Amino acid sequence: MRQLIGHKNMTRKEFIKICSLLGISIPLQPLLAKSYQTDYNHITSNKFEGKVLIIGAGAAGLTAAYRLFQKGIDFQILEASSSYGGRMKTAVDFVDFPIPLGAEWLHVERSIFSKIVNKPNINLDFTTKSYTSEDYSLYLGEEVSMEDIGFDIDQKFIGFSWLDFFKKYLIPSIEDTLLYNQVVKSINYTTDKIIVKTSKDIFTADKVILTTPVKMLKNNAIEFTPQLPEDKRKAINKTTVWDGFKAFIEFSEKFYPTAIGFKTSPRKPGQKMYYDASYGQNSKRHVLALFTVGSGTLPYKQLSDSELIKYILNELDEIFDGKASSNYIKHISQNWNKEPFINGAYVYDHESWRTVRELGKSVHNKIFFAGTAYTDGSDWGSVHSAANSAIRAVNELLV
């Protein structure tokens, strides 16, 4: 088993293929992510002097905003919901450490933090913790190492979260530029001045950085005049966005290993995994989490809250001889399909890199796309890929 699912020296494609054949849950794309290089202060000259509108205040929108702030560019962020963070949403009052309802692990080296804030020597006063050889996972009833299930470079935030990072290091400089409850409905880029209409107001700008989840474009939530180029529209329509669902269950005792991987059908790609959400935290609380995307969400996403916890406890009782029901305290869950301005998890792992690269291309040097779905095609579906795409979009915009 260990040999079969180990992934040292494999390409990302081979790794994902093996994982999908075996139905192993891989949190995201750790292998490819390793290929990123840092490029501080990439922007050397800055000829652009107009106004930029950033649509969406998730990891990409905030990263783009911070870069523009550093460059002294006039910009504003229009966010549809009443808070920033998007898929980094975090519950702060469930237990005594932050619960990441979306993005949870750091999939790349910590140097990404310096890259996001564009400061090589930033002093980071929070810790992240890797898994060790002591930790183990159950896969189809057998013990396997964390490395076997693709957790070898992933790190957990300790008493902190991806959202906290943005809140602490970026938000103080850009919060005055954030406008909430501004649901962008249309973008007219016919003339030099781009006109952006929201549910409440009309804005004009010279350039737009659009970071809404690609699912919103698939749903035609924003009307473009003229319509987006054909290749872009085709890529949007072709892209598969995975459903996403997470649940966190507090127990009075820890009766489970660090992770429990499950097989999902190779014909219906997806991932499902239970894991110790309290891992490494300075806390006595025991929280087990469920992470599912794609077909992995099927059993859970339609259930009512009471049906959901019954289903989860039954499933865990079968593996752990009834210990789940007897130790259950409380739970919370997050159905990403039901988030009104997000509508899903992220572009699925098996998407063609060419399609993703097309999604990332700018339009007429006026609309720039940034976000986890709009990358250069080398990586997607993570906070670091969203941030990297924002840096790329800003560099392109300022040339």
Ligand SMILES: Cc1cc2nc3c(=O)[nH]c(=O)nc-3n(C[C@H](O)[C@H](O)[C@H](O)COP(=O)(O)OP(=O)(O)OC[C@H]3O[C@@H](n4cnc5c(N)ncnc54)[C@H](O)[C@@H]3O)c2cc1C
């Ligand atoms: C279940 C789950 C687990 C994950 N786990 C990890 C992980 O462990 N590690 C990791 O690195 N990544 C993880 N990710 C992925 C990561 O969360 C995302 O890739 C990243 O946060 C996306 O950032 P973004 O800025 O591209 O998009 P978003 O965060 O979705 O931001 C887009 C913003 O646009 C706003 N918006 C939408 N429509 C409009 C409109 N019409 N007008 C104005 N605003 C609009 C939205 O409200 C939102 O705030 C996970 C995601 C999910 C769903």
